[in-house]
Amino acid sequence: MHRTAVKQIVMEGVLDANDALAQANRERFDGAGNYVINMMSSPGAGKTALLERTLERLRGKLCLGILEGDVQTTLDADRLARFHVPLVQVNTDPGFGGECHLDANMVRSGLSELPLPEIDVLVIENVGNLVCPAEFKVGEDVRVMVYSVTEGEEKPLKYPLMFRSADLVLVNKVDLLEHLDFDLEQFLGNLDAVNPGVERILTSARTGQGVEEWCSWLEHRRG
Amino acid sequence: MHEMAIAESVVRIAGQHANGRRVTKVYLKVGHLRQVVPSALTFGFELVAQGTPIEGAELALEQIPALGRCRACGVESRLPGFPLQCRECGGFDLEIVEGEELYVESLEMEE
Structure with missing residues (x-):
């Protein structure tokens, strides 16, 4: 059988489908009056610990809701359950190829479990990963990156995608600085590069340093 | 890592446009600032394409170097790496003109 090759122009963005869903999420958040934070970091940078301090500090002032993203387990959600705030766990395990980050559709799937109109600030705690989450909008107003000083000074240069997309960087675990060779000035220089x-903001979830400043930033940005 | 998710999207988009026809080649544009590793994306593409009309298709991946226009002096600079800096005045406030692309340009198929 004779076959003819044909060329068809497509011109479709690889992430267009995700971006459209993110926009739909965004409209839903706006309608419910939610200010939405996409919180990203490597595994173990201290996102959940900082959230614990944040929940303590903002209790009675703002209603925070949490969408907790993890590949597996509800360990982080269990840690935050004692605060009795609206909280949903999204496990990314079933999605082939989608296990290393939250995308707009996964976030959407979790929203039905949350009383959105009651929530002032929704924190989406992304899967710990320094690359993939940066590519996927989920409908957030702002991107906050948590970076711990145990991760080395050079990472902004190695993983520019996420560092470039951040609106705020919480430089965490600064209580450890005196025990480390970490050069803070060099790191901040790489970040600015x-x-x-x-x-x-320099923070320590352990000592509480910087938590007040971070919470003020959040209240101010929310407007 | 994110190459797998990107590969999945590329295969889905190609499948929709192919509409049942067998795809022999997928032309993809990837900006340098996307931090995509070509070999990882090609590997992911072959894996995800298995069992679809895209199986066996070649992924023609064209990387686009970063280009920025300085907001201070207006000069355009090629941006081979970080920091992204104007070659003329040394400024860091650049509008990215090229280098953030990530789209399926076209498909070759059997009619």
């Missing part, structure tokens, strides 16, 4: 002038 990929995202010039990005806002940054």
